[in-house]
Amino acid sequence: MLLADALAQDPEFLAAKQALIEKTLSYSQKIDKIAPPKSSFVQSYEKTLQEFEEIRGFPLFFPYLGSGMGNGALVELADGSVKYDLISGIGVHFGHCHPAILSAGIDAAVQDIAMEGNLMQNRDAYSLAKLLCSSSGMDHCFLSSSGAIANENGLKLAFQKKASAHRLLAFENCFMGRTITLSQITDRPQFREGLPANLFVDYLPFYDWKDPMGSTERAITTLKRHLERYPGEYVCICMEMIQGEGGGYPGKTEFFMALIDILKKAGIAIFVDEIQTFGRTDCLFAFQHFGLQDVVDIVTVGKLLHTCATLYSDAYRPKPGLLSQTYTAATSSIRASLAIVQSLQEEGYLGLHGKNLQVRRLFVQRLQEIAERHPKLLSGPFGHGLIIAATPFGGEREKVVQFTKALFDAGIISFVSGVNPVRIRFLVPVGGITEEGIVEVTKIMEEVLLELR
Template identity: 25%
Template sequence: MTNQELQARKTQVIARGQGNLYPVYIERGENAELWDVDGNRYIDFATGIAVCNTGHSHPKVVAAVKQQLDKFSHTCVMVNPYESAIELAEKLTQAAPGNSEKKAIFVTTGAEAVENCVKIARAHTGRRGVIAFNGGFHGRTNLAMALTGKITPYKNLFGPFPGDIFHAPFPIESHGISIEESLRALDTLFKVDIASTDVAAIIVEPVQGEGGFYPAPAEFLRALRERCDEHGIVLIADEIQTGFGRTGKMFSFEHADVEPDLITMAKGIAGGFPIAAVVGKSQIMDAPLPGGLGGTYGGSPVACTAALSVLEIIDQENLIARANQLGQLFNERLTLLQNQFPEVIHDVRNQGAMIALELGKSATQFIPNPELTQSLIAKAAEHGLILLACGFYGNVIRFLPALTMTDAIANEGLDKFERLFSQLSS
């Protein structure tokens, strides 16, 4: 079947709400490269939205999964558990930031991890309210949508949403929102909308993902930690897109030297196999009663085995250091491109291998340029690239290379991107 034929079949049977960015149907992948059913090759700057940090079909992950499948594929960790789940929980609690004793639970998706964090925080505090930030993304289930700070496309048509959810501005200096203004707005919430004694949790992405790859300033994260300690609020770190070496640390909160109370983990955890986790301080994690947390597929033995292999690869192949090297390579190349097109490239930024190119319409003021952003995405496949957009204004190209990507492939992909950008910007 061709790409065109498969797209026609897909349109007939899959709801339009679950659209696909590219009419490109993948036949195989190897590390940072993909090949479609028509035989076209692509350099993958998306990695399944930060999932395949260890590249596509890493041989060690494939071998581990095959070995597990020869034994058994499912028993439910809540019925008949298995050693791989215990070992993975041990390793994740050891890898999480901070020195507090920690425990873990396993679920299947990032949205589930977010929702379980709220459940745990409410059980621990006996409080109802949760505060999130404008532009944040926390998932597509009902509570996670309520926490998400952007209407279209994530919340449009899907209300009503749960109550007791509040939003504060996220500090983005280039958008005119300072740390002081964001914290002042948070304090105002305590005076106007919900008393601090009614707030169970504050949830924050250390680098906003769908919101535009804006890193939370370290000073801001430390201030959140102080306010949570002062008011008895649980601080939730949403590390779903930032975890597992992506930002040049195992978890992005480490850049600020801040220990959160609870951490959501997913995406890069298992090389493409569906598993997610919540890791947090033991006394908080143990607040729900037995049976209050879990799910049928959470902690799949196949996914646990894959995740253990991913952690081993990150360590053995020094992928945390590699994330910083790739981030520097991309930043240098994209900054040179910015020097050529100062009118349309508003900003180049990265934290490790979480890299953003923000597009505007003026060199002297911030005017978002979502039109150019969408044109780049629409034409990327024709140039042998897989790219993603993001941003509160839809004006950011995000680069999420596999941490196993070679310099040669990275530079080849950036050469392709520069040619595409030059054609559309000239």
């Protein structure tokens, strides 16, 4: 037996691991409700935050520094306060102090290395890549440690396959990341202010649920116009199944397929950015929810998965030298990924009656009730699956930011998204949120809305 396996099965190791988990949970479980900051920590917390901002060189959005302890959807901050985490590090956390992730973290901590790399990876990197291929139906998987790099790698594959072409298609209001290249695709001028333009991107209007036929026709017409203007020059189309950063706008199968039929005939790759949507619908991948299994060429994942990856079909195999990097990911994130996918697949999160959609139904119902009681203060809810959004105060940026900050003070961490309107957005830690939590959070939301009226 390999020594690594012998250690993993060693009764003393297993007992120590169990003891560590139980001890951690015994502290974690003391976190059971929202709490204000503790006066003894307030001064030092503020000083630390100020220093942190100074070191970063620009301000934090929220005065947030975690203590390293939490329980489900509740998280302890370093000022002793406890808040509901409804944004989960912008879509990362499955649940604070989740037992399966604690266990994965301990297994990772006793491995020989903390970071796995492209040149020397452990078996768990292979297991994760294999699991992502088998669960997506894609042929290949290259792991990496940020969504932006997963997207960059995907673009490289698309460009190399069609080296004669150099233009991209994307949807208006999309987000793909923040490298110099990706900020040319992300449809936000202020995110690329001062950066050099290094890419040719042409945009199509996205699906509009209020006007399904009209928006589909407009997108088809725009696509055809681009294809006529630049024949043979397009490499791929980048698409989000649900626009997350853009404000929670879902697409629709018929809309995607109408465009994909034309794109496939023109030999243009279908690149689906699932960095935010992965694990948030009734399927593991949102492209499966939208029934696009047979047509996608390149898919990227990150965020909730804890490790990022570029999945691709065999036709997009890179030539030697195209894809490489130092880090694959931290051993603990690879282990966490395996635990999270296993939980999602085996513990009732997916499917029409799974926890993902149950959480959405209750959250959306509560937001709907608030919107009905106060139509001038809140509209929506919007989004799809576990990307949940609503528009407070008509979507005016200043007021929505003020609202999220007031919610933070009241014990709820959310975030903004979209431009016009600006929306409040929730990416709940689905492995930790409870029904009572959703009811309490939405009750507080209504109170804060009324206070700010």
